Amino acid sequence: MSYNLKERRTLYAVHLQASQTSLSVGDTVPYAILNGTSGHGVTVSSGVMTLPKGEWLIHFRCESVDAKTWSANIYIDSTQNTTFPTISSRRNASLSHGSASTNQTNLDTTAIPLKSTGSTTIELRIISMTNSSETFSDCTDCLIYGFKI
DSSP states (O other): OOOOOOSOOOEEEEEEEOOSEEEOTTOBOOOEEOTTOOSSOOEEETTEEEEOSEEEEEEEEEOBSSOOOEEEEEEETTEEOOSSOOEEEOOOOOEEETTEEEOOOOOEEEEEEEEEOSOEEEEEEEEEESSSOEEEOTTOEEEEEEEEO
16 A cells, blocks of 8 residues: 655755854854745744744754853753754863964754644753853854655
8 A cells, every 4th residue: 555645845945044142051042044035934033943834854053253161952842852962062172283283163063853743943042151151153053954744
């Protein structure tokens, strides 16, 4: 027996980006949808994304301006997800190359597949940092790929 899906499925790709901003523990990374994307049904308010009914893959990238120690986690419907990786950046010891020193990158990413019932919210929230706040760069972005059902 086979099943023929009569619905037409369109693959969507939505690009979100955050402006350079200072964040503290408990803050949501303020992603916003970039111009030029439409029809996907994803909405964003203060960095909290609401996904339409469908199957989605959400890829987060977060970068601080300075190499500081911080971490962020994915929250689904305001609950911290512990299944998929936390983004974390730790101040790295300098790598010695002769007389010069080079710091390792502080760029990190995480992703999560998600099936939305139509009003699922998702966000990336700062869960720890060594300072009271850190500045995150405008290279901080999020890509959402998927199908609306």
